[in-house]
Amino acid sequence: MPKALPVLDTTAPVCCAPVAAAAMTEEAAVEVALRLKALADPARLRLMSLLLTRDEVCTCDLAPVVGLTEATVSHHLGQLRRAGLVEGERRGMNVWYRARRESLGALVRVLDPDCC
């Protein structure tokens, strides 16, 4: 991918015209693609799903469920956090993660071909 994607602040919910409403600009496409990339991995999808179905989960619980090293899970959670899809907070000895439903919701609305 010679055309390296720029580093953007993707922690805010994506906000632009729906993909089906009008031809996407290059900037909007990059914005959405960065967030989609964060989601386009089986491990991260499962982590996201776990976070969506439970209120708060700590890394130590997640690693065994997805069958990956804690280091790898941490890496994936970092990607999700940088994409604004997840947020984590250290409380005591554990880091507790939460899904940011509004960010995922915004992403979904942008992609929805039936919306608008």
Added chain:
Amino acid sequence: MPKALPVLDTTAPVCCAPVAAAAMTEEAAVEVALRLKALADPARLRLMSLLLTRDEVCTCDLAPVVGLTEATVSHHLGQLRRAGLVEGERRGMNVWYRARRESLGALVRVLDPDCC
């Protein structure tokens, strides 16, 4: 990515429980991830957007719009077609592409955190 994603028939709309309804299985995650990967690229998002806003477009028209070689556009369209998000048909000297709205719609529904 040592864990190579399997080659699946992804031309049918994805169909499984929404990501927020219950913890995703590994198989479901792979199904969704393969389709998301196909979409998680600025060039393919723009192509998809173009196809969604016009009924039918041929490759020769798409290449200049996204600013890529025809070979590259063809590659991207192939990815989208293998993911079932697009379909193309040769008519005369041109290949005409159409977006498969129902496939994108199904993908979006699976990801929607507010659905169900």
Added chain:
DNA sequence: CCACCTCCTTGACGTATGTCAAAGACGTCG
């Protein structure tokens, strides 16, 4: 049949990504 157009496939190149082991940072509890 031959020149030509449009599109796809192949090969090659550099970059990005997923994974883990090892080491570091941060916090807790004797």
Added chain:
DNA sequence: CGACGTCTTTGACATACGTCAAGGAGGTGG
């Protein structure tokens, strides 16, 4: 303070991916 637990970072490795140039496959028109 010091041993331990939990999480993140770093380094290394193999694989996947985006891009283009070059060549091939399919269709059209003289």
